[in-house]
Amino acid sequence: MFLNVGPSHPAMHGIVRIVTELDGERIVGTDVEIGYLHRGFEKMCEREPYNNAMPYTDRLNYVSPLINNFGYCMAIERLLDIQPTERCQYIRVIMSEISRICDHLTCIGASAMELGAFTVFLYMIKAREWLWELIEAVTGARLTISYGRVGGVKADLPEGFAQRTKQAFEDIRRVLLECDTLLTRNRIFVDRMQGTGVISKEDAISYSITGPFLRATGVNYDVRRQQPYFVYDRMAFDVPLGEHGDNYDRYLVRMEEMEQSMRIVEQALAGIPAGPVQVDHEGRVIPAAMMVDEAKLGHTRGLKAVEVETDPTLSGSTKRFHGLINSPEKRAVLPPKEDAYGNIEGLMHHFKLVMVGHGIRPPQGEVYAAVEGANGELGFYVVSDGSDRPYRVRVRPPCFTIMAALPVLLVGDMLADLVPTFGSVNMIGGEMDR
Amino acid sequence: MSENLSLSALMQEQFPQWVLGTHQYRGDETLLIKREGLLEVCRFLRDDPRTAFNFLMDLTCVDYLTFGKRLESMPTTATPSPLPYFMKPKPVTEQWERTGDRAGTIRAGDRAGNILSGEEVSAAAGPPTEEVPRAAERAAADGARLEVVYHLYSHTRTRRLRLKVPVGAADAVVDSVTGLWKAADWFEREVWDMFGVRFEGHPNLKRILMYEPFDGHPLRKDYPVNKRQPLLGPTN
Numbered sequence: 091m092f093l094n095v096g097p098s099h100p101a102m103h104g105i106v107r108i109v110t111e112l113d114g115e116r117i118v119g120t121d122v123e124i125g126y127l128h129r130g131f132e133k134m135c136e137r138e139p140y141n142n143a144m145p146y147t148d149r150l151n152y153v154s155p156l157i158n159n160f161g162y163c164m165a166i167e168r169l170l171d172i173q174p175t176e177r178c179q180y181i182r183v184i185m186s187e188i189s190r191i192c193d194h195l196t197c198i199g200a201s202a203m204e205l206g207a208f209t210v211f212l213y214m215i216k217a218r219e220w221l222w223e224l225i226e227a228v229t230g231a232r233l234t235i236s237y238g239r240v241g242g243v244k245a246d247l248p249e250g251f252a253q254r255t256k257q258a259f260e261d262i263r264r265v266l267l268e269c270d271t272l273l274t275r276n277r278i279f280v281d282r283m284q285g286t287g288v289i290s291k292e293d294a295i296s297y298s299i300t301g302p303f304l305r306a307t308g309v310n311y312d313v314r315r316q317q318p319y320f321v322y323d324r325m326a327f328d329v330p331l332g333e334h335g336d337n338y339d340r341y342l343v344r345m346e347e348m349e350q351s352m353r354i355v356e357q358a359l360a361g362i363p364a365g366p367v368q369v370d371h372e373g374r375v376i377p378a379a380m381m382v383d384e385a386k387l388g389h390t391r392g393l394k395a396v397e398v399e400t401d402p403t404l405s406g407s408t409k410r411f412h413g414l415i416n417s418p419e420k421r422a423v424l425p426p427k428e429d430a431y432g433n434i435e436g437l438m439h440h441f442k443l444v445m446v447g448h449g450i451r452p453p454q455g456e457v458y459a460a461v462e463g464a465n466g467e468l469g470f471y472v473v474s475d476g477s478d479r480p481y482r483v484r485v486r487p488p489c490f491t492i493m494a495a496l497p498v499l500l501v502g503d504m505l506a507d508l509v510p511t512f513g514s515v516n517m518i519g520g521e522m523d524r
Numbered sequence: 525m526s527e528n529l530s531l532s533a534l535m536q537e538q539f540p541q542w543v544l545g546t547h548q549y550r551g552d553e554t555l556l557i558k559r560e561g562l563l564e565v566c567r568f569l570r571d572d573p574r575t576a577f578n579f580l581m582d583l584t585c586v587d588y589l590t591f592g593k594r595l596e597s598m599p600t601t602a603t604p605s606p607l608p609y610f611m612k613p614k615p616v617t618e619q620w621e622r623t624g625d626r627a628g629t630i631r632a633g634d635r636a637g638n639i640l641s642g643e644e645v646s647a648a649a650g651p652p653t654e655e656v657p658r659a660a661e662r663a664a665a666d667g668a669r670l671e672v673v674y675h676l677y678s679h680t681r682t683r684r685l686r687l688k689v690p691v692g693a694a695d696a697v698v699d700s701v702t703g704l705w706k707a708a709d710w711f712e713r714e715v716w717d718m719f720g721v722r723f724e725g726h727p728n729l730k731r732i733l734m735y736e737p738f739d740g741h742p743l744r745k746d747y748p749v750n751k752r753q754p755l756l757g758p759t760n
Contacts, residue, residue, distance in 0.1 A: 125731075125732055125734060125735070130742065137749060169550065296705055296706040297707045299707075317684075454592070458582075458684070458686060460581075467581065471673070481586075482586045484582070490711075491710070493710075494707065494709055494710040523733055
């Protein structure tokens with residue numbers, strides 16, 4: 091019997107169609123049909139200048155958008171052969187790991203819900219909400235953040251971020267402990283997850299599966315360890331490995347990875363190089379609106395010397411922060427606003443990067459940059475032909491290869507096992523179909 | 525770096541008849557081979573203990589139809605601006621060259637690549653980092669509009685390699701490597717869907733991202749971006 095687990099299905103994360111051939115309750119064959127969320131990301135990137143593709147990369151793996159942003163930025167920076175500043179690298183590591191925790195929370199929460207554990211889902215979404223508040227404080231948005239820029243990031247970390255993160259992590263650890271107590275030794279959960287969706291090491295390597303899926307089979311491959319980028323080589327963290335390659339191992343690997351991600355963020359916050367000096371020569375700081383009001387009323391004496399407090403999410407554009415988070419590369423990074431509006435060199439620099447026909451022009455060449463996405467190795471292959479637009483941008487999607495292996499995972503199991511298996515695949519439609 | 529050099533030297537020595545060229549650029553190692561030798565070379569790369577590329581990370585294609593010929597590629601002013609007195613020209617350390625039709629293309633290190641480096645244009649790029657048989661490369665790869673690109677990764681040696689197979693658009697057929705890496709199955713389907721390159725020996729070569737009745741290959745440069753082909757439902 092053929093059963094169509096159709097594109098529109100409550101248990102499907104995103105849109106995918108699985109045509110299963112059943113013999114009673116047992117699955118004997120599957121055919122997976124994808125492409126329902128194909129939006130032509132690669133074709134659109136060829137039309138836009140390099141930095142304009144940033145919002146598109148947000149929408150690739152939309153549960154961990156920061157990782158996509160920084161992967162793309164890393165590829166373009168490699169093409170241009172520029173190095174982001176140290177503070178910028180630390181910020182990227184912190185935000186990537188926070189994104190990774192969000193992704194794992196969503197994955198485990200959603201797959202637990204499908205098995206009937208509604209409480210766990212709500213707890214994990216609550217935890218994710220705290221992380222989204224952190225992300226919003228830094229980037230200005232919760233999900234589609236467009237935070238990365240070639241050569242830097244959009245803005246610096248706001249004041250008090252370390253304190254807020256510490257508080258958030260305390261709360262999240264409590265939530266994870268609760269969910270752990272609810273699920274890990276839960277008879278129903280274990281029975282459904284253990285022994286289902288098994289894949290062997292050889293098959294996983296042959297299907298070029300990476301990420302927590304591969305590590306659950308026992309292969310120790312983590313891009314952050316094997317080919318470290320940013321400042322991951324300075325971070326001490328463990329890479330959890332599974333043994334059996336079944337759904338339960340994947341769940342355990344993801345739970346442990348969240349803890350390791352929090353560990354990385356804490357180390358990064360402790361080791362991040364100094365931020366901008368906050369006060370002016372007289373130690374006064376006033377909000378921008380107040381400065382304007384004072385000036386309108388005519389109280390301009392001494393106003394020029396006062397440091398103005400702009401919106402935290404715009405901090406990257408002012409001189410105080412600019413040099414710390416953006417690489418000193420005139421070919422790719424916009425000047426701070428004081429220079430762009432203040433002197434002619436800044437204006438010309440700004441013009442050269444923004445006007446049509448000018449812009450970021452990497453030399454002809456190609457590069458493949460891989461970061462550790464939440465699902466596995468997220469690779470960006472960018473070909474440049476010397477113009478201000480990329481010639482070809484290819485995204486190597488981690489869950490594409492995992493979905494290709496879905497028949498291997500499903501055949502032999504019962505139909506009901508499709509739900510936990512598919513949940514642990516963590517298929518993100520935006521990333522798979524682009 | 526010496527690891528990489530020995531890899532290209534190894535490939536040149538093992539398969540002199542298939543290797544069209546090698547180069548290193550921005551820390552990536554690339555190997556260009558003829559399409560006839562693809563299966564042999566891939567099998568060697570996967571099985572030989574010196575290379576041991578057990579992961580096929582990515583399989584994709586690039587269409588070089590408008591490479592360097594786009595309006596945006598041309599620099600907006602003919603003469604570069606001179607550098608201000610406090611700047612030194614940036615030395616061009618690496619050069620990337622692709623095979624095939626190079627008429628009208630801009631060379632690496634040209635003014636278009638480096639907006640504030642006037643002096644180095646005259647200084648010109650130095651000799652390439654690798655001695656490649658360029659005449660043979662060009663002759664063999666002329667008219668190669670498409671290039672199928674394989675990204676390999678060796679877990680035991682923690683090393684990456686890019687394999688490129690130039691292919692003409694008229695007879696875009698390449699051997700399928702699904703027998704070596706199962707990941708190639710879906711990757712090759714996507715290349716067929718987006719670029720129209722057939723894979724000989726593929727078990728199930730049909731469209732993967734687009735719907736079956738779709739006409740054309742969208743990622744080719746001559747497929748217009750704004751063309752619409754709505755899929756209309758059943759008439760009843």
